[in-house]
Amino acid sequence: MTTVSTPVRIGGDGEDSGLQAVLLDMDGTLVDTEDLWWQAEVDLFAGLGHRLTAEDRTHVVGGPMTRVIDYLTARTGTTLSAAELTELINGRFVDLLAGGVPLMPGAERLLNTLAAHGVPTALVSASHRHIIDIVLRSLGAEHFAFTVAGDEVPRTKPHPDPYLIAAARLGADPARCVVVEDTPTGVAAAEAAGCPVVAVPSIAPIEPAAGRLVLPSLERVDLDLLRGLVVARV
Incomplete structure (x- = not known):
């Protein structure tokens, strides 16, 4: 288990280039889990007699779980509590994870590139x-x-709290931390953090x-692109 309390020293390539860190979302960004979350929700509500649609x-999509539960409760009229629904959805999702989690195209290459150049990274997720x-x-x-x-x-x-906390722990300026996200919810959080x-x-x-670059795949993301976003910003 990792925590979010101890400061991490920035060093290496991140300082010299202007890019201090890369903060990455998890579900749908680095790992192909959005379909699994949706399947967990569909399965649960089908068992309760409700059919969810596209x-x-x-x-x-993109969570967080509180927003998902609020929406699905209003949509279906279920009488289960938020705590019960959260436990049931998370439980079904864990079951679906049993076979492992596929990485999104380009994710492994990007993470290896950042490590090779000493750019600090943090995983910032709405998942529990x-x-x-x-x-x-x-x-x-x-x-x-x-x-x-x-x-x-x-x-x-x-x-913005999760991204502000991550930048603070790295001792970094949020304007010099590039965030990689896949949903409007995550983008809103990152941009609110600056x-x-x-x-x-x-x-x-x-x-x-x-301040926002939209790409079709992580395969298009490289270090020069990330540096360029920070240079353009600062």
Whole structure:
């Protein structure tokens, strides 16, 4: 298990280039789990007698779990409590993770490149700690200085808290930390924290904007591109 309390010293290539760190989302960004989350939600609500649609998916993609539960409760009228639904969805998701988690195209190459050039990285997710720890078995905890879980921060995405906490722990300026995200919720959190963003949409579309680069795949993300986003920002 990793925590979000001990400061991490920035060093290596990150200082010299202007790029101090890269903060990465997990679900749908580095690992192909968005389909698994959706399947867990569909399975659970089918068992409760409710059929979820593709339109519902656009409302729940990217979490956090509190927003997902609020939406699905209003949508279906279920009488189960938020705590019960959270436990059931997380439980079904863990079951679906049993076969391992596939990495998104380009994820391993990007993480290896950042490590080779000494650029500090942190994993910043709306998923809860026990989910992150399971996914890290496939993704590799060694790729990250630390990880930030959605149940370890006062407010999770779309609030800026997770990214501000990650930058602070690295001793970094948020404007010099590039965030890599896949959902509008995550992009909103990163931009509220003052970070430049690379968005690689998974389910819901994301439009380009100032300080935000939208790409079709992580395979298009390299160190020069990340440095360029910081230079343009600062």
